[in-house]
Amino acid sequence: MQTRRNFIKALALSASIAAIGAPLGAHAADTIKVGILHSLSGTMAISETALKNVALMTIEEINASGGVMGKKLEPVVVDPASNWPLFAEKARQLISQDKVAAVFGCWTSVSRKSVNPVFKELNGLLFYPVQYEGEELEKNVFYTGAAPNQQAIPAVEYLMSAEGGGAKRFVLLGTDYVYPRTTNKILRAFLKSKGVADADIMEDYTPFGHSDYQTIIANIKKFASEGKKTAVVSTINGDSNVPFYKELGNAGLKATDVPVVAFSVGEEELRGVDTKPLVGHLAAWNYFMTVKNPQNDAFIKKYKDWAKKNGVPNADTVVTNDPMEATYVGIHMWKQAVEKAKSTDTDKVIAALGGQTFKAPSGFTLTMDKTNHHLHKPVYIGEVRADGQFDVVWKTKEPIRAQPWSPFIAGNEGKQGL
């Protein structure tokens, strides 16, 4: 409880600092403001709070090593509370009122879609750190998470391979909004191209915050027992994952029978779940905490130390995950671009970002694509361990270039750049 209270105090303190940001900015010329736009309450807080933490840590790290162009970074944290229209409101406040140079934020695609027009109108700069469905390319947004061909498609290919169990039937299960719907549309087209019939694909959606997964699990069981090897592709987002995995464990659906591969479940989401019944279920990401390399060891240590110092609740058990890594990479790339452009002007920074490279905790040197605003990323597939971490069971040899416009959706052939 003590740490919680400290955390609250820290929050209150940071909020009040943010509030009196203007008087502190007496040295306004000496600081550059950056916005952090993540839900700290509501259904998405389970995932997004850690991104806010890692962004603050990265900013502290950059400040400790001399800042950007000799100026210190000053974070402005706002809480859009898992409320999509509020995202747009807060984004507008960050750009026009706080005059931030860049914003790091959003998790769900629906929140990104709601802020996109704001960034376009005010010519702001958004770094979006989460894997998403593609079908979008905004001049003012840089996507440091995966496009479908960097996560969803390799994961399904793995499930179909002998190593992954040779699945022939697929359940596409998701939360009812744009990311799961579009991803499943792409996956359906992809599966068809691989010769999977429509009768062998079951698609199902639940509302945000859904907590009763009895019927869906029963349906999955029924579908799986009707014949060939079945796998579940889950695009469930937010805290619904906890009741989903609880029900999965209680209903005795084992990974050796029907593996579930999730695209929005990482180390952070599994902290709220007893993972022993889930051993062997899969997740596809571009980074796992268990990846072994010096950059990752340093990244994990830095975050753990930061969490302890700042009184994050349960600081001794904090974990790192893919969107956290993407946030870390995004902030560093922005810093490099600002230094190259010698300005925080949006258009100059956008021009300087293409071709930036960064040695990332995923163990690869990631490159920002020259034209399509996406990172070249490696793909990892991990299996859940009893301790809630992932064992990497498959990975790509090289980072893959993103295809934001999926070739599996008709009419996308011509649109690969801005």
Place this chain on the structure above:
Amino acid sequence: MEPAMNRLLLRLVLFCAALACLAGPARAALDPALLAGFHGDFSSRVSAIEALGVAGGDDARRVLAALEEGNLGVAGERVLIVDGDAVRDAATGEAADVAAADVDLITVNNRVRRALSAAHAALSLLDGERGERLAAAQNLSENASETLLPLFERALAAEKDDAVRGVLTRAMAKVNLGAANPAKRLQAAEALGESSDPAVKNMLAALLQKNGDAWAEPDVAVRSAAEASIAAIDRRVATAQHVGTVFSGLSLGSILLLAALGLAITYGVMGIINMAHGELLMVGAYATFMVQTLFRGYLPGWLDWYVVAAIPVAFFAAALVGVAMERLVLRHLYGRPLESLLATWGLSLVLIQAMRVIVGPQNVELANPSWMSGGIELAAGVVLPWNRIVIIGFAVFVLALIWLTMQKTRLGMFVRAVTQNRPMAGCVGVPTARVDTLAFAIGAGIAGLGGLALSQIANVGPAMGQGYIVDSFMVVVLGGVGQLAGAVWAALGLGIVSKFLEGWAGAVIAKILVLVFIIVFIQKRPQGIFALKGRFADS
């Protein structure tokens, strides 16, 4: 099934036979060559498991068990078992002078896990406990093949337990369905009628396929036996699925009931529109969380029973908040429903924000105790999870508690008297103000118990109550205001109807349809399912 797995199983069968002949000779340490495969990729690990299965013996079992638990690792050329800080050589079982931190633990993926469980099943089919033998038989039956027949026959000869015998017989029948002898096929097709596994139905249906003019199964008798068996399986599967759906409905209904019972007292009986009812659920859930935290800190050995200890805590925590609400706010607003609606809505915001400040905005983690995890399997594919069974029982318990309080105690009698005719109750000496407070406290306490039940299946966060307030009002209004029995029927009815709709139209549409249904129902019958009759009806 992969050929590699067939080979493995064949060798295991041979091994089991060998083991039975030589009643366990004293074994030397494992041949290190057997373990060499663990240095390679997943395929070579699978082969190493096969090799160990063939070698057999306690040493091999120990290595397989260590692999399954993730304690097998490699360091340089050696294969080692890590046991806490101690490191032992996998081949000899002797202590090795390697630090535990230097051992690179071997990753197990689903393919390796499948091979491991097949190896385990084959090893324990003949000499395990009843439960182990049953699980082993089910495991092997899923991938039954020709090579396993001798093992099944041996196991069947020695097996006394009917359930295990049944599984084995059907597993053999699955293999014999492809036998050359039509009599054997007929027997197999008949035996499979006892199955309740839809996968078996598919195997039988394949016999009835026509390839041009030729049937997949040439024998007419076998075909008609298969048809009869398919019908039997269909019946069994359909029954099991209906039972499963009704159970899910009951479970959802019991949750709705627990969420709404408190409201049925405060709104239904006392007539207060309490918009902060959801937050009383939240208080109960957080009280449960506090108890769990205390148990983790001070009584880790009793952690499994924290839920039981939380029952009075959740009740009194929510009741206390209820008393404070009633004394400070609601008391001054009796008879002014609109104002009390607004005031309680404000209170709900205050409570949510207070919890955000005190505990934090993130959801908190509540673990199911081990006795509430898992479930009982009714038939293939229908599992009744323990946590839901316990919650249904808990709902019955709470209902009985309320009924006893209202019908059998002096306080209950006072509450009924005050709600029926306040001035008259006051005239005969009932302390109406105190009764109001107590009744509200009971309603709030019951909501706390509802929160405790919700904490075992749903997410616990400051705003969790918001998701239940609409459902709770729905139950109370549908059931008929002022009627506890109405609330029970409405909750169970809504639960079962939603589950049948969900199975048919999906979760999103089901939610919409239920709301539409309630709107139409209330239009036609504003007084709810059960209406008050007699001279109190208009009061």
